[in-house]
Every structure is written in C-alpha cells, then in structure tokens.
Amino acid sequence: MLExxxxxxxxxxxxALKFRSEARALALFGPSGCGKTTSLLAIAGxxxxxxxxxxxxxxxxxxSTAGVDVPAVARHLGVVFQDGRLFPHLSVxxxxxxxxxxxxxxxxxxxxxxxxxxxxxxxxxxxxQHLSGGEARRVAIGRALLCDPVALxxxxxxTGLHREARAQVLDYLRRLRGELDLxxxxxxxxxxEVAALAKEVVRLDDGRLxxxxxxxxxxxxxxxx
Amino acid sequence: xxxLTPAEWDALGLALRIASVAVIVALPFALALGLALxxxxxxGKSILEALxxxxxIVPPVVTGYTLLGLFGKHGFLGQALATIGISIxxxxxxxxxxxxxxAFPLLVLSTxxxxxxxxxxxxxxxxxxxxxxxxxxxxxxxxxxxxxxxAGIVLGFARAFGEFGATISFVGNIPGQTRTLSxxxxxxxxxxxxxxxxxxxxxxxxxxxxxxxxxxxxxxGRAAPVEDAPDA
Numbered sequence: 435m436l437e438x439x440x441x442x443x444x445x446x447x448x449x450a451l452k453f454r455s456e457a458r459a460l461a462l463f464g465p466s467g468c469g470k471t472t473s474l475l476a477i478a479g480x481x482x483x484x485x486x487x488x489x490x491x492x493x494x495x496x497x498s499t500a501g502v503d504v505p506a507v508a509r510h511l512g513v514v515f516q517d518g519r520l521f522p523h524l525s526v527x528x529x530x531x532x533x534x535x536x537x538x539x540x541x542x543x544x545x546x547x548x549x550x551x552x553x554x555x556x557x558x559x560x561x562x563q564h565l566s567g568g569e570a571r572r573v574a575i576g577r578a579l580l581c582d583p584v585a586l587x588x589x590x591x592x593t594g595l596h597r598e599a600r601a602q603v604l605d606y607l608r609r610l611r612g613e614l615d616l617x618x619x620x621x622x623x624x625x626x627e628v629a630a631l632a633k634e635v636v637r638l639d640d641g642r643l644x645x646x647x648x649x650x651x652x653x654x655x656x657x658x659x
Numbered sequence: 660x661x662x663l664t665p666a667e668w669d670a671l672g673l674a675l676r677i678a679s680v681a682v683i684v685a686l687p688f689a690l691a692l693g694l695a696l697x698x699x700x701x702x703g704k705s706i707l708e709a710l711x712x713x714x715x716i717v718p719p720v721v722t723g724y725t726l727l728g729l730f731g732k733h734g735f736l737g738q739a740l741a742t743i744g745i746s747i748x749x750x751x752x753x754x755x756x757x758x759x760x761x762a763f764p765l766l767v768l769s770t771x772x773x774x775x776x777x778x779x780x781x782x783x784x785x786x787x788x789x790x791x792x793x794x795x796x797x798x799x800x801x802x803x804x805x806x807x808x809x810a811g812i813v814l815g816f817a818r819a820f821g822e823f824g825a826t827i828s829f830v831g832n833i834p835g836q837t838r839t840l841s842x843x844x845x846x847x848x849x850x851x852x853x854x855x856x857x858x859x860x861x862x863x864x865x866x867x868x869x870x871x872x873x874x875x876x877x878x879x880g881r882a883a884p885v886e887d888a889p890d891a
Contacts, residue, residue, distance in 0.1 A: 480783050506786045519784035523802045532798075533788030581788045 435617050436460060440476050440486035440496075442469075449473065449483075449641040457634035459611060461620040463652070464638035470621040471516070473638075474589050477619060478513045479506030490585055491617060510537075512578030512616075516590040518570050520562035526573050527558040533581025542582030543614065551613065552576045552606055568599025572606060579610070585617040586610075592627050604630055625656035663859060669835060670843035671863060677751055677839060678819035681758035682812055685766055689815070690808070693770030694796065698779075715764045719824025726757055726829040753830035754837045758819035766815040773807025774800060810878040817871035821864065840864055 435456055442449040449469040462470040475481035477488055479495065482503065488496040490511075495504045512533075520529050531545065549555050552572045562570055571591060578586060591607060592600045604627065611618060611631065622628050628635055628649070635652040637644040647655075663671065695701075696708065714722055730737045730747055740746065747753035777800050785795045801808070823841040830837040832846060844860045847853035 478787055480787065506783070507789055507791055509787070510789065511787060513784070513787040515780070515784060517780065519780055521781060521785075521799060532785065532790070536785070536791075536794055536798075537789035577788065 435491055436477075436619065437487065437489040438473065438477070440473065440483040440488065442472060442476065442481065442483045442486075447641060451638065451641065451643055453636050453643055453646055455634050455636065455646070457632070458615075459618045459620070459631060459633045461622060461628040461632035461635045461649075462638060463622060463625070463628050463635050463656075464644070466623055468638040469641040470623070470638055471589055474513075474587050474619065474621045478511055478587055479504060479509045480513075493584070510582065510584050512581055512583030512586045514571075514574050514578045514586070514588045514591055516593055518562070518574050520565075520570055520573055520577070522562050524561075525558065526554065526560050526562070526565070529562065529573055530554070530558075530576050530580055532577060537581060543579050545580060548576045548579050551609060566599065567595050568602055571595060571599070571603050575603075575606065575610070579614075579616075583616065585619065588618065588620045588622075588631075590622055590624075591620070592622075592624065607631055625652075629653040629657040663863075664856070666834065667843065667856065667860060670838055670840045670860070673751060673754075673835070673837075674820050674839035674841070677755045677758050678762075678816050678822075680752075680755040681762055681819040682766070682816045684755065685759040685763050685815065686812065689763060689766035689811070690770055692767050694774055694800070696767070696771045697774035711767055712764050714761050714825075719761065719822075720828045722760060723757060723825035723828030726753075726760065726825065730756065730829075747830075749830050749833055749837065751830075751836050754822075754826050754839060757825040757829045758822040761822050761825050762815035762819040765818050766811050769811025769814055770804070770808050773804035773811065776807060777803045806878045810875045813871050813874045813878070817868055820867055820871075 435458060437454045439452040440449060447467075447469070449472050451469060451473055462473055464470055472481055476483050477490065477495065483496065483498065485498040486496065487494070487498070494500070494502050495509055496502060520526075521532065524532065530548070534545070549558070552575060554572060554576055557565060557569055557573065562573070565573065575588075575591070588607070592603055595603060608630065610616070618631070620628065620631050629652060632649050632652075634646070635649060636646050637652075692707075692711070696704065727748065728734050730740070730753065732738075732741075732748075737746070737748065747756055781803070782795050782799055785799050790798065821841055822839070823845065826837065826839065827842055827845070832838050832842050838846065840860055840863065844857055844864070847857045847860070
C-alpha cells in the first residue's frame with residue numbers, strides 16, 4: 435500500500451526513512467520529534483523531501499529522480515491534523531462540505547452517511563469555536579472523509595483529548611476502519627492508540643527506521659492497555 | 660454641511676468620487692501585491708517593498724510631476740492612451756490616478772499585514788481538501804483577513820480623499836474636473852474673504868478623516884487573531 439523512501443533535512447534534524455508496507459492500516463510510531471509528522475506531511479504533499487520516492491496504493495506521489503511531485507491539492511488524501519485546523523469562520527456543515535465543494539465531488543462517502551457515522555447531526559449549525567475537543571476532532575475526521583480521499587492520514591488523532599473523548603473518538607475511528615475500505619496511515623506516540631487502530635507499525639527513532647513490525651508483536655511489546 | 664455652496668458641494672462630491680474610483684481601481688492590484696508579499700518568497704522582494712513605499716516618502720509634488728511625465732502628451736503611457744482616444748491629464752480621471760498612486764502603499768501594506776495574520780496552516784488544510792489557489796484565497800484567506808483588508812480600504816480612501824500635492828501638480832485645479840476638497844481649500848486660502856468657506860470645508864475634511872480613523876480603529880480593534888479549533 436505504501437512505499438516510502440524520503441530524505442529531508444532541516445537545520446539540526448535529518449529524516450532518512452525507508453520502508454514498504456502492504457498493510458491497509460499502518461502506524462508511524464515513535465517519540466515526539468522523531469519525524470513522524472514530517473513523514474505524514476510529506477505523504478500529504480505539504481512538505482517536500484529533498485530526495486526520495488513516495489508511492490501510495492500504486493500511485494506515485496513523489497519521485498525526485500523522475501521529477502514527480504503531485505501537488506497536495508491533487509493528492510486526494512484525507513488529512514486529519516493534530517491541531518484540527520477547522521475553518522473558524524465556517525459552520526460545521528460548511529467545514530464538512532468544504533472538500534466536496536472544492537472538488538465538485540459527488541461520489542465517495544455520502545454526507546448523511548458521514549454525519550451519521552460520526553454522530554455530527556446535532557453539531558452542523560455550530561462554529562468550530564463552540565465545539566468540545568472531541569467534537570472538533572470528529573468534525574475534522576468527517577471533513578477529511580468527505581473530500582472523497584483515496585486514503586486517510588491521521589496525525590495524532592487522539593492527542594490533547596481527555597480520557598472520555600479519547601475513547602469516543604477511538605471508537606469512531608475503529609468504526610470507520612471497519613465500515614470503509616480506506617487505507618489509513620496513522621501517526622502516534624501512544625502505544626494503545628496504535629495497537630487499537632493499526633495492522634502494522636513502523637517505529638521511528640530520530641528520523642530513522644528503528645523497526646517494522648506486526649501489530650500483535652507491537653502490542654505485546656509496547657501497549658499497556 | 661447644509662451651508663455649503665454649490666461649488667463646495669461640487670468639490671466634496673468630486674473628492675468622494677475620485678477617492679472611490681481610486682480605491683476601486685487600485686484594490687485588485689493591492690490585494691494581489693499584498694498577497695504576493697505576504698506569501699511569496701521571490702527575488703527582488705525587498706526591492707519591490709522599497710519601491711512600494713516611495714509614494715509615502717517622495718514629496719507628493721514630485722510624484723505628480725512624474726505622473727505628468729508618464730501620462731502627459733509626450734509620456735509613453737500618455738501616448739499609449741492617446742492611441743485609444745483617452746487623455747487623463749487635467750481631468751478627474753487623472754486626479755483618480757494620482758489619488759490611487761498615493762493610496763496604493765497604504766492599501767498594500769494594510770492588506771499584506773491582514774494576510775500575514777491568517778493562519779497558514781488553515782490554507783494548507785484547504786489545500787489537502789482539494790482547494791486550488793484561487794479558491795483558498797476566496798474561501799479562507801480573504802474572509803479571515805476581511806477586517807484588516809477593510810481597514811486598509813478605509814485608510815486608502817481617506818488618503819485618496821485628502822490628496823493634494825500629486826493631484827495639483829499632475830492635473831491642476833479645474834473646477835468640476837480636478838478641484839477636489841483639498842484643492843478648493845487651498846484655492847480659497849489664496850482668495851481674500853475666503854475664510855468662512857475655508858472653515859466650512861476644513862470641518863468637512865476633518866469629519867471625513869475622523870470617521871475614517873474611527874472606522875479603522877473599530878475594524879482593527881475587533882480583528883481578533885485567528886484561532887484554530889480548540890484541541891481539548
């Protein structure tokens with residue numbers, strides 16, 4: 435599903451990560467500052483590697499030797515950012531429909547289905563400022579789903595949420611994974627989150643591949659819950 | 660205000676028309692340049708920034724003289740316009756050009772500052788959702804910077820409304836064409852017995868300036884920093 439070979443340097447940090455995974459739900463796991471988010475942003479097209487190659491589901495997104503760099507706008511990836519990034523001047527409904535309208539897309543998951551799946555119906559008229567952390571995260575997930583993505587990229591989707599909201603959002607994500615056949619790349623520093631959502635885990639350490647392992651092996655070693 | 664003579668009403672109306680046209684014409688260019696300066700990282704950016712502030716620094720008379728050189732009979736822009744039958748020297752359209760040039764730096768600097776205040780991570784999010792450059796600008800950048808842009812428009816309008824030096828040296832003092840409020844005041848100052856009229860027009864000028872100033876203060880004061888969605 436994902437072929438990733440990226441070199442990216444900035445000031446005192448160097449990312450040199452190479453792996454290949456066929457898992458439909460892949461997690462990049464490691465401590466903060468290890469290059470997980472940078473890797474995810476490179477897949478999303480928001481960070482351009484100095485060199486390398488990124489192939490997602492058979493589609494070449496970036497290849498420095500072939501001169502390929504599909505712009506973020508054309509990658510069709512549903513990105514859920516760690517900081518939410520909901521548009522503060524738009525209602526939840528308009529946030530959700532933003533990608534759909536931008537792309538004039540009518541296929542993919544239906545609006546009502548996403549609203550139902552994430553239980554957003556009571557929030558549609560609200561502004562992001564008036565959502566709780568868990569609600570905002572669910573809206574961000576819905577917005578990413580509704581842009582008709584070929585894959586879902588989740589950057590620490592549970593970080594910053596209190597325990598109840600974490601359990602709730604995790605439950606929604608599990609449900610999504612079960613009901614939609616959408617490849618997922620998850621970035622997380624929380625072992626239980628990784629164990630709950632991923633099938634395979636790439637563990638990073640200081641910008642390098644530390645190990646690549648099956649989720650059961652990962653859970654046995656790292657997960658506490 | 661009710662005590663203004665028809666000629667004074669003319670001067671006020673002309674100043675308002677010229678300032679409005681100047682801002683409307685300059686605004687698209689100011690928005691484009693403001694965005695380029697805020698988001699772009701290109702060669703010659705600092706030179707462009709320096710050039711941009713020139714109308715604020717150069718004596719207005721010199722700006723007017725330069726415009727005359729460019730748009731006059733022998734100027735290359737003047738000749739180009741003449742081929743399509745347009746002449747702007749000594750006409751209100753010329754006064755609008757002078758006002759636009761003088762207001763332009765304020766428009767660009769204000770819009771740029773407004774665009775600088777928009778959280779670029781939101782634009783990146785819009786990009787991943789499939790929004791192209793223009794759509795991102797119209798649906799994210801502009802609405803989130805609207806107050807700052809409006810403040811810039813008001814500021815530019817006020818500057819254009821009060822324009823004197825560049826206007827008088829470029830298009831002169833022609834009643835009904837180029838005699839704006841400021842030029843009318845100057846004209847009256849040179850006439851014996853014009854003090855009452857001067858006072859009336861000065862009050863009008865001050866009223867416009869104060870209203871603009873308050874409007875800018877109001878817009879800027881309420882321009883809260885862009886907040887992202889709460890994380891917890």
